[in-house]
Amino acid sequence: MFTAQQYVKAATLEEAWQLNQKRSTTLLAGGCWLRLTRRRVGTLVDLSGLGLDTIEETESEFSLGAMVTLRQLETSEALNGAFGGLFKEMTRHIVGVQFRNCATLGGSIAARFGFSDLLCALLALDCEVELFKAGRMPLEQYAKMPADRDILVRIFVKKNGRRPVYQTMRNAETDLPVLAVAASEKDGQVRVVVGARPARAEVVNAPLALAADKAALEAFQAAMQSQLTFAGNMRGSEEYRRHLANVLTGRCLAALQEG
Ligand SMILES: Cc1cc2nc3c(=O)[nH]c(=O)nc-3n(C[C@H](O)[C@H](O)[C@H](O)COP(=O)(O)OP(=O)(O)OC[C@H]3O[C@@H](n4cnc5c(N)ncnc54)[C@H](O)[C@@H]3O)c2cc1C
Structure with missing residues (x-):
């Protein structure tokens, strides 16, 4: 279990980003991975108050907030209807429903775990990430970058007729x-x-x-x-x-x- 000297629930992305420029700061999403670490955190910055927990749809793309949970992805009829059930398939094996109600899309993609079902499946679609300071870039480019101190804000998934399948x-x-x-x-x-x-x-x-x-x-x-x-x-x-x-x-x- 990690410990933190200070907890801040960020009111704005700018506040979260400013705090996160210190190496002793850690961003908190679902906390499911973090809680297994033994880090001694200076400031723990909670991203849950920033309104990043929505799935939005336009004619050309879906916009998924970084704090959308794995369970929201798994049960979204709009996403699963548009992409042949991919969002259910890439999440359904991850631990259990209670866990998937906490773990987030942003925590999964920003951590860039080698084992990540989400990173693998989303790379098959045409996705872009939005970082608070660096702006939008292809997910494939982001996936190759080393960890940095920017904040993953949203992921955009193009509705362009691409048909995915996923096997593990x-x-x-x-x-x-x-x-x-x-x-x-x-x-x-x-x-x-x-x-x-x-x-x-x-x-x-x-x-x-x-x-x-x-x-x-x-x-x-x-x-x-x-x-x-x-x-x-x-x-x-x-x-x-x-x-x-x-x-x-x-x-x-x-x-x-x-x-
Ligand atoms: C026991 C266990 C089993 C798992 N099994 C699987 C599996 O089978 N398949 C799979 O794909 N995944 C698996 N995972 C990973 C899990 O699905 C989540 O990816 C993981 O818990 C991180 O999400 P979180 O919301 O809990 O993030 P947190 O634990 O809160 O954060 C994880 C890291 O990401 C950083 N971070 C969080 N949000 C952002 C952001 N918006 N911008 C920048 N950095 C950010 C945090 O600072 C931290 O370093 C497993 C995890 C655990 C603990």
Whole structure:
């Protein structure tokens, strides 16, 4: 459990950002991860009073506040209707409902955990993040950045007809994934993202057509295997993860081809 010398419920993003420029400050979202740490925090800045807990929809995109909970994502009919149930699929294995009522989108994405289901799945969609000072940038760019002291404010998800699917392998129903693969199709081309390798989720930079046959899929898998790093840990060996990446990629492509 962490301890904090001072607690501040931020009234504005500017106040939260100013306080967070000190290295001894820590931002508090759902607190589900933080509570497991042994940090000695100077100032704990609570983001829950900033109105960042809304899911908004326009004609062209969804805007998801950083304090939206995993449960809000899981149960949103608008999001799940627009993206084939992806938001339910990427959250439903995470611990349990009570936990998902606390843990947030912002805490999940800002922490950029290698095992993150959310980061892997959202990279398959066309998303941008909004940081309080740095402004909007593609999620893929943000995912590659090292941790900094800016504040993740919202995530924008484009409604552009991209069709996603998401597959994970877990040793037990609510454990962290051993490996995760998200894929999406738009205009006949498929984007594949592989996470929990156990390194951070990454987009595969090789072409894959929706109509790919067995040989084309194998060529894609060979490119994926040489681009991405895989490693072993207590959940699975490097060799097992490489095998799973091929299996789950094949399943994702088959699911997209079936429509
Ligand atoms: C036991 C356990 C099992 C888990 N299993 C899974 C799993 O299977 N799959 C999965 O994807 N995830 C899993 N998670 C991670 C979980 O889903 C959340 O990602 C995690 O709890 C962080 O969200 P939070 O709201 O609790 O953030 P917090 O714990 O409050 O914060 C986490 C970190 O992010 C920073 N932060 C929070 N919000 C912002 C912001 N808006 N801008 C900048 N920085 C910010 C905080 O300062 C802190 O460093 C698990 C977590 C736990 C504790």
